[in-house]
């Protein structure tokens with residue numbers, strides 16, 4: 001018996017052995033869904049299925065790479081190399097490269113990233129003289145994106161009175177026209193945005209039956225990971241491709257559907273069962289990733305969601321530590337605490353920084369964590385935020401390269417036509433753009449024929465345009481014979497891209513020059529890798545890899561073991577020994593923008609479920625009592641999600657403050673193993689100590705900190721004047737009678753009999769009870 005089959009439990013093995021027909025695996029976090037997909041592919045190949053006939057769609061390209069490496073260890077490298085694996089976007093971009101001409105696109109089409117798209121939309125809004133407040137480019141792009149992901153073309157939009165009505169209602173009657181112009185411009189520029197990669201694939205498969213048949217024959221076995229987060233456009237592609245053989249295996253977890261804001265549709269799971277009535281359903285229930293405390297705590301949270309499929313998750317792993325809940329005074333303190341805790345855990349348990357991960361709801365939260373880690377000398381890397389390829393100096397070089405491949409690429413051209421400054425001003429660019437639209441040509445073509453058209457451009461500027469064109473054309477000629485690295489190097493030299501930076505000499509400029517060097521190194525690595533893989537080393541392929549790099553695939557400056565920082569959205573499918581989820585505060589998590597409807601709130605809760613279930617051994621949940629948001633210090637309340645975790649899995653700790661003055665009156669150290677009850681000072685005492693310190697001017701208490709200490713001293717929060725027999729009011733459960741009290745300080749709980757939900761044990765510090 002092969003060893004890989006031995007490393008699976010019974011239901012996992014059955015799913016791996018199920019060779020043909022449609023199948024779906026719906027199972028909770030950490031139950032081995034991705035593992036089953038991986039071994040299933042290996043097993044298919046062992047059974048003689050040609051590796052060319054297998055398509056596997058993953059959430060990141062990195063996940064695909066890791067799966068491939070695993071598969072290679074079972075079937076060998078030469079076979080696994082032929083597998084089609086990657087994100088929807090990268091796989092279908094690859095197909096469009098060979099098929100795009102059928103749709104009227106050049107096969108060397110450019111892929112616009114979201115920055116390019118926003119710039120183009122801004123330009124269109126300006127041309128149409130629309131109000132930028134009313135038509136916010138990012139919002140309009142979001143709307144267009146949602147049309148595309150639902151397969152609503154421009155024509156379909158104009159045939160749909162409801163959609164038009166909605167935009168009219170939102171005082172944006174021009175959305176349809178912007179959409180039309182945007183699509184036209186992209187088409188003319190030979191460019192596709194991210195959503196087009198799916199939309200145009202759908203168009204290709206729908207309009208060209210022989211092309212559809214070709215790919216149906218090719219992809220006889222299709223697998224999709226993280227199926228719960230596919231959108232309509234992706235769903236239709238998968239359905240079309242699997243239509244002939246029906247060998248389709250999807251895996252997912254409805255409780256981890258967290259991308260509905262991008263059009264992901266949880267319904268796809270339910271549709272799947274309708275589309276394939278003979279579907280075989282597999283359930284995996286055993287979690288192998290996490291301690292039982294973590295699994296149970298996560299279950300106790302997700303249980304609160306009304307919309308979910310029935311499934312169990314259990315583990316035979318040890319209980320492990322309780323989940324640590326930490327309260328800190330400010331976001332700065334939170335960062336320092338996390339850094340301190342990571343450092344101590346690393347020392348005490350002989351771990352390396354890559355055993356740790358810090359998760360947050362929004363990107364802007366990373367700053368405080370980064371500062372603290374940097375001060376402690378702990379290496380970290382951030383996923384998301386501005387990726388390497390999005391930096392200005394890098395995008396500028398990439399824009400030159402893009403034009404060499406596709407001279408019609410307007411967004412790239414506009415970026416660099418006057419960079420480095422060569423005296424081609426905004427008015428000239430506007431005139432060129434108008435002429436290009438008028439003659440239905442690209443700006444590049446207009447410049448080529450600048451002597452033949454009267455654009456009221458003066459001779460001096462014309463000369464500058466001519467010089468620019470001469471340079472670009474000579475680079476184009478060179479690009480015919482040089483490899484990607486050589487061309488990039490030539491571009492940097494000829495266009496004098498780092499000359500100014502080198503002269504500048506400021507640390508920022510030096511770091512930009514280093515980034516340019518890093519890009520060149522990156523291209524060299526790309527060529528070496530591709531040669532090894534036997535792949536295509538062309539500039540086109542390089543640019544495509546760059547355009548489709550997800551935040552995870554983006555090039556990192558170095559590969560030292562480091563703490564991973566990322567938003568929860570990006571952490572899907574990953575696992576770390578220690579996980580810190582920070583900023584568990586109302587309005588931050590759940591986000592203020594997602595608290596208005598039950599379905600939004602349920603999505604936030606799923607996000608919280610995803611966060612907790614990333615942890616293998618230990619999880620920390622932290623909240624600050626004050627936080628800088630939008631430049632202001634605001635008071636924060638603990639997140640309702642903390643209250644929702646069954647209390648038996650929690651351990652409340654309050655770290656020693658990093659400010660020694662504050663330490664005198666803040667609770668005992670987290671690493672103190674004193675019993676729960678005496679970890680916290682009595683609020684009254686704390687308040688007095690605080691006042692004394694302020695009087696002695698030993699500390700300056702920010703306004704809000706004062707408020708915090710007042711808040712903590714409200715009698716019913718910790719020491720509580722609630723007694724058995726009181727009637728109390730809870731904001732969700734309504735009125736109830738206190739029938740028991742237990743614990744002390746922040747762990748003090750009241751057992752209450754509510755008229756609505758019966759008996760409940762609530763932590764007083766979260767329950768916000770009013771005695772009535």
Ligand code: ATP
Pocket residue numbers: 007008009012027028029030031032033034035036253256287288289572573574575613
């Ligand atoms: P998620 O929902 O977070 O994507 P998942 O269901 O895809 O999780 P995996 O990542 O495949 O789960 O597995 C979680 C962890 O459990 C991995 O480290 C995996 O190697 C391990 N694992 C899964 N099944 C087994 C098994 N039968 N024996 C030992 N380890 C297993």
Ligand code: MG
Pocket residue numbers: 033034035573
């Ligand atoms: Mg997975």
